[in-house]
Amino acid sequence: MDWLVQLLDSNQIFTTSTVLHYWDGLVVTVQLVFISLIIGLVLSLPLAILRTHRNPWINRPIWAYTYVFRGTPLLIQLYLIYYGVTYIPGIQESVFWFIMKDALYPALLAFVLNTAAYTTEILRGAIVATPMGEIEAARAYGMNFSKTMRRIVLPSAFRRALPAYSNEVIFMLHASAIASTVTIIDLTGAAKDVYSQHYAPFEAFTFVGAIYLCLTFSILFLFKRLEKNLLAHLAER
């Protein structure tokens, strides 16, 4: 480790303190993305199932939600949730303020709502694409709705959704960079700090770009492994 410290000490921009600043940013980015993806996925499963419901009173509101959140930029959603709510009279005295005071929770909320909207549509597409024959076969075996879902529809829908969902994960990682616009020191925020301290945009952003690239490739690698296991029956022989 000594050689690393020495190398960093002889460097103008990437000193030990700036590298640690980047590290803190990396932790924040990974946390933000991971937590919002998990919550978003959990929310999107029931939403996707209800979205395929025949009753318009059930599927229309969900359609409207995904339509709005997929149809507007995430940055606008974040600004509305972070800055916009402060203009609601009495918000500071309400219980919600406990959550909205910090920058992290509004960002998390925006990210969760956004990724849940996309994931809902990805899952819905996969559910709708279930071959009719499989459902008929399930019915013929006497399975009820929930059993059909659990045993027949969802397992194959998850498999079909996997490639599209890996894109969503990567988009989410890249979109998380806008958290830095509401004072969160994520990877991009750390890069901005270094950039404004040393007036070195090229070094600061090239470095952070390389970190994002590594993260993206790690995610791709994981999904490749998953797809190899779960979609083995579709692989070329």
Added chain:
Amino acid sequence: MKKILVALAGVLAITSMSVQAADWSTVRLGVDATYPPFESKDANGNLVGFEVELGEAVCKEMKVKCEWVVQDWDGIIPGLLARKYDAIFSSMSITPERAEQVAFTEPYYNTPSGWFAKKGASYNSKDLATLAGARVGVQRGTIQDTYASKQLEGKATVVRYTAADEFIIDLFAGRLDLILIDVPVGEELLAGDDRGVGYAMIGTEPLGDGAAAALRKRDGDLMEMFNKALRTVKSNGVYDKIRVKYFSYDIKM
């Protein structure tokens, strides 16, 4: 083939002309327009403020045409070096770190920085220990950022914003306990909002060696033009005429 060669020669001629065109008939001024009363945008999106008028006066004195380029503060020096504009005319305080990157003209004004907080708050800016645990908002890359980051390290949380008008929202919202900002800008931002009456300046810090225009180091001829014009407007009364429109006290330097 011949046509392509002619076209290429034409392109080359045009590009070499634009390189030579350092005759400064037009000077582009970079500005971060979130800083009233020095520079901001009015309801119609027009640039207004003390420095905007001063800049126009300086350009008139230099007998050049001025074009304003709006740029976020945290990218304002890289933008100058990347030739998006020829000078920064945006309340930039002279600091040794910045002077390594850019060349400063003579300073043209100096104002202290002020701490602003809710009226009745128990913070004392002369005793920074009273700020323990507070959340302090600054604009990223300003002298206030440098000062607060250094002085408050380990004591309070420094929260950095891209634009001055963003952290005033968070001060009013209660996300910040204090902000550190140029005194006139802080006063103007408080005056510009109904909620500002509940807030007040609780102390000042004399930061920076005055604000100046910043140029690329290689543009020595433009530097001479700026300094000469600045000296003229400061001495012939043009400066003071603009100043009284915005400030009741003298800020000239």
